[in-house]
Amino acid sequence: MSKEWPLWEVFIRGQHGLNHRHVGSLHAPDAEIALLNARDVYTRRNEGVSIWVVKSSDITASAPSDKGPLFDPSNAKVYRHPTFFEVPEEVGHM
């Protein structure tokens, strides 16, 4: 029984100055071929200036059930947003 090629996640920088963004995944035997395949599968229309590939098994993701414990606390900290503070009109733009 032959082995399936591992899965890779593909990240592409669309333009200079932007972050790499996750665009999808693909199968490849190693990183070099993953890059080549990513070029063929995800940049056929000039979508990128740079590609990252990462083995899917090397990504650690937060669990959906952790959404509350992880993100709810920051909801309560409204003072982290500038609109929390009222500045008198006379002070002008701040």
Next chain:
Amino acid sequence: MYAQMVQAEGMKAPEEMDERERAFQARIDAGEKIEPKEWMPEGYRKTLIRQISQHAHSEIVGQLPEGNWITRAPTLERKQILLAKVQDEAGHGLYLYCAAETLGVSRDELNAQLLSGKAKYSSIFNYPTLNWADIGAVGWLVDGAAIMNQVALQRTSYGPYARAMVRICKEESFHQRQGYTIMMKMAFGTPAQKRMAQDALNRFWYPSLMMFGPSDKDSVHSAQSMAWKIKINTNDELRQKFVDQTVPQAKYLGLTIPDADLAWNEEKGGYDFSEPDWSEFYAVLKGNGPCNAERMAARQKAWDDGAWYRDGLMANAEKRAERRFAAMPIAAE
């Protein structure tokens, strides 16, 4: 439509649902996207795998009727364009396979299901492409019919599927336009070319209408899929939209839709048209279309002939990884 007659699993009325299932349905009703690792009903997962993989298989098998004409395209430019289109179809298949894999099924399993005949692909790809005009008709009609469904599916509830659809739709309108320009060239060419264009339309019209599948307005499977937002419109709605869009395009070409009963219906604001022969549709789905055996043989051959390549590259990657590991300094010493 590239997914036909997908049977929904685990249908439940709201009163039969447990707390989790009700909360899940509420998220979908609120327009939220469901993401891979989140809890989902088993029926939703299974139905999606069936639908997305059928869609992916259709993209891959769909390369065959067009690939048939790459080496015989009339000009170098047309050859390059067709090559790019067929390459896109491979890409679309890959986006969709990856979306299906996020639901916990492996690529090899999906492929095995196609080769064993357990998974289906669209009936349309079991018809032959006999001449160059057919390549025009396929782009114009087959891709045109597929777009009807795919545009709506960009709003589907499963995140990876919706995102794959967004990519696909961006690329798909090139496909339809390249087909239509082939039809224009033929229809406005010599009388012999025009006859070929008409002949291609005659042969592809009803199989294109079949792509949407039989009427499902009373189907419980369809109702469940619509509640889950993995199906957005009924088959009849999409078919009507396709006919209304295509008739004026045929008129511009000076070609005749092969349907004596085709007539504008002012009241419904759409065309009345004849249904395709559904017994032919079921026969093709069962494996008795003109090209079913040829298509499956081509996929099986590609899989078998590629085995040494897949295994060879994997063995090489493993060997190189081992060497890198052996060359690493041992930190514990």
